[in-house]
Amino acid sequence: MSRTTDELIEELSDFLRIPSISSGDGTAEDLAAAATWVHDRIVAAGGTAELVPTEVNPLVVGELPSSTGTGPRVLLYGHYDVQTVAPLADWTTPPFEPTIRDGALYARGASDDKGNFHALLAGAAGLAAEGALPVQLTIVLDGEEEVGGHSVIDWIEQQPAGAYDAALVFDAGFVAPGHAAIEAGVRGVITGTLTVRTGERDAHSGLYGGGALNAAHVLSRLISELEPGPDGRLHESLMVGVAPASPVEEAVWATLPDPADELAIAGIAPRSPEALTDYYRRTTAMPTFDVNAITCRDAGANRTIVPCEATAAISFRLVGGQNAPAFWQAVQELLRSRAPAGADLEFSVRGMAEGAAFDPELPVIRLAREAIESATGLPCAVTRSGGAIPLVTALAQQGVPTVLSGCALPNDRIHAPDEHLRIDQYALGVQMARAILTAFGRL
Ligand SMILES: [Zn+2]
Structure with a gap:
């Protein structure tokens, strides 16, 4: 017999009482206690599990066999x-x-x-208890996701090729109330700095202004070279590897929340009228460039100088199919070719992660989408995350088709005070997990 939502919420509450904070103000004991809690739930569902030590917090790795002892292999994270x-x-x-x-x-x-995650586990455990789990599950959790830990990526990279027919991750959610979603891709990211030097020291603008090369002028000119055109496209050399979005994706964008509202909620102006009509392509399926900060002396001081140095913190979002090191190389070549004589450019990279994109027509994604829609009676959008999720990229690189979904709502206040989950959403999550795992039995 499957348990009621009330019983499951009570169990989830036990999990939530463990203060397993990884971002600095938690203890190793509490993190281990949360890992052990999951370990015990997997064992209670009829599976096996172990805690695998890492340099930071242990991984939980468990197995929950299918009800027949055979079937497609599915990884839950x-x-x-x-x-x-x-x-x-x-x-x-x-x-x-x-x-x-x-x-x-x-x-x-x-x-x-x-x-x-508990909704996902409860869905799997419910099917197992009824003798109706058609897939062989491997369940893996890490305790350093919130601090960008690498141990679960290392674990995935060590898995033999072809070990899993699919991966199912509940760490995302609905695009809006009443509108479920699967994220079939994530963007990559490059963050770095560009410093322009035009001389050995700042010069008096009354003596040299008009005759001397100004580092701030050069920097702003180079920044404009990187800015996307009116069609949202970066310079051609930075568009290498970008595939057009599929018709399935394009059809979904029209059903998503009004971009003008999304930007209003975020409190920021649209880039252009075209950016509003093409919003979801540009924020999920195209590479982008942003200047994050510009530094050149103290703008609060009244100094009449020709500055010799200016720096910008810059970042790019890449899409699946692009190669981050090649992209960064192309950025440097483009800007060096556009820099005036007398300007030295120095690039430094702070972080780099590859993106990934799955074809929304893959059987794994199609089955999951149909399962969500028929189990919940709600539409399910296939979108891509505009952000970077290294785990999803690692799964893509291992050739594991991945469904990233979940039952969270956009205003759950994650990472903020008063984080919450609606109980009806949790119940939908359990339904979704059951339906997807049942459908994966047909893989
Ligand atoms: Zn998360």
Whole structure:
């Protein structure tokens, strides 16, 4: 017999009481306790599990056999660590005392990712208890997702080729209430700095202005070279590897929330009228460039100089199919070719991650989408995340078709005070997990 939502929420609340903060103000003991808690739930569902030590917090690796002892192999992923709770004073109720208010469960991790993952595990355990689990599950969780840990990536990279027919990750959610989603791709990212030097020292603008090369002028000119055109495309050399979006994706964009509203909620102006009509392509399926900060002396001081040095922090988002080192090389070649004589350019890279994109027509994604729609009666969008999720990229590189989904809502306040998960959303999550795993039996 499957358990009721009330029983499952009670069990989830036990998990949420463990203050497994990985981002600095938690203890190794609490993180280990959360890992052990998941280990014990996998064993209670009829599986086996172990804690695998890493340099940081242990991985939980478990197996839950199918009801027939055979079937497609599916990898489930989640993370048992949570973000800091600061500022504590902004919480209505204490973050590690789960509380139900207005149909939602409030606690740190309620949505990201303990609640989301628990819905997935409960779906799998429910099927196993009924003798109806058609897939062989491997379950892996890490305790350093919130701090960009690498141990689960290393673990995935060590898995033999062809070990899994699919991966299912609940660490995302709906695009809007009543509108489920699968993220079939993530963007890559490059962050770095560009420094322009035009001389040995700053010069008096009354003596040399008009005759001397100004580092801030050069920097701003080079930044404009990188800025996307009116069609949103970067310079051609930075578009290498970008495939057009599929018709399935394009059809979904028209059903997503109004971009003007999304930007209004974010409190920022649209880039252009065209950027609004082409918003979802540009924010998920195209590479982008942003200047994150510009430094050149102190703009608060009244100094009449020709500065000899200016620096910009810059970042790019890449799409699946692009190669991050080759892209960064192309950025440098483009800007060096456009820099005036007398300007020295220095590039440094701070971080680099590859993107990934799955064909929305892959059987794994199609089956999951149909399963979600028929189980919940809600539309399910196939989108891509605009952000970088290295785990998904690692799965793509291992050739494991991956469904990234979940039952969170956009306003669950993850990483913020009063994080919560609506209980009806949690129940939908369990339904979704059951339906997807049942459908994966047909892979
Ligand atoms: Zn998460």
